[in-house]
Amino acid sequence: MSQDDDSSYLSVKVASLLPYLRRYARALTGSQKTGDNYAAATLEALLSDRSVFEKGYSDKVALFHAFHLIWNSAGAPIDSGEQGITERAQAHLAKLTANTREALLLHTVEEFNVAEIAAIMSTDEAEVENLIKIAHREMEDSIAGRVLVIEDEAIIAMDLQDIVADMGHAITGVARTHKAAVSLAKEERPDLILSDIQLADGSSGIDAVNDILAALADIPVIFITAFPERLLTGERPEPAFVITKPYSEEQVRSAVSQAMFFASTETLNA
Structure with missing residues (x-):
């Protein structure tokens, strides 16, 4: 052949x-x-x-x-x-x-x-x-820190808060829009960001994360999305951690534990 x-x-x-x-x-x-x-x-x-x-x-x-x-x-x-x-x-x-x-x-x-x-x-x-x-x-014993959740669906946001808090981490806030996410991050710098890619007002979680990283830098990010293939194209910079919706509690716990000390802050183009 x-x-x-x-x-x-x-x-x-x-x-x-x-x-x-x-x-x-x-x-x-x-x-x-x-x-x-x-x-x-x-x-x-x-x-x-x-x-x-x-x-x-x-x-x-x-x-x-x-x-x-x-x-x-x-x-x-x-x-x-x-x-x-x-x-x-x-x-x-x-x-x-x-x-x-x-x-x-x-x-x-x-x-x-x-x-x-x-x-x-x-x-x-x-x-x-x-x-x-x-x-x-x-x-899970390695690091505890502050987590910002960027998610427009209330039930999912509450579930993520419960999982992260049960692991011993503090929640800095929950944002439903790009503007709210950037504002919350500047008010209290998170150690980790959990973000959806499509937000309530039609804004982009990717844009929000990029703006936060541009302002604060060096923050691990986990994207949680129903469309992981949109982030896994190889055609642009991509995040290290991507969880697919519907997710399991074990997936979130695993990704959070690892991203807290070993994650990429590479940004994405919307």
């Missing part, structure tokens, strides 16, 4: 799954650039060896398994020379039990079951369950 045929085969096989691999890689590394580099390296490896798709896994499990082979061989979670919150995150990462973040992200954000995670990480199910338990404990 020619190289062009190989490329065509891969594009058909994994095109619909790449946004989710890139989301996982960015959350794992805390950087769009570094995460995308790992995803690209995975595709390059698959051009040389497609046997992972012949092991009886689902296509998504096979793709993530191929990624983990690259990830484990690289040995470094982020680029050297990082600064700000990413640099500070390295100190926290050094204290975490090996493989816990991977297992937690795969389970809560990407919604793989324990058996699938065991296949992806080349381990057994008992070890995966243990890693997830350790990850929850270590990450």
Whole structure:
């Protein structure tokens, strides 16, 4: 088979799954650039060896398994020379039990079951369950802070407040519009922002976040949206953490725990 045929085969096989691999890689590394580099390296490896798709896994499990082979061989979670919150995150990462973040992200954000995670990480199910338990404990204990919620649906906003408060974090406020979000952020600087992308008055949560980061900088952001594909295009800067509506409490808890100490402040164009 020619190289062009190989490329065509891969594009058909994994095109619909790449946004989710890139989301996982960015959350794992805390950087769009570094995460995308790992995803690209995975595709390059698959051009040389497609046997992972012949092991009886689902296509998504096979793709993530191929990624983990690259990830484990690289040995470094982020680029050297990082600064700000990413640099500070390295100190926290050094204290975490090996493989816990991977297992937690795969389970809560990407919604793989324990058996699938065991296949992806080349381990057994008992070890995966243990890693997830350790990850929850270590990450929720790592940092507590102030959280700004940008969400126009009252029921969802209340639910997010309850989840975040139950984790021991303080809520600085809930904003339903772009203007209110920027105002609240300036009144009390949050340590984390949870934001929808479509707000009550037709304004954009993306614009609100960009304005807040321009004014205050260095704040982790989690976007919660019913349309994650709008943020996972690869055509512009993207956030490290994206949760899909309808979300689960476990997804929110996982993302909040991690974003508090390891998240990208890269902005988006509306």
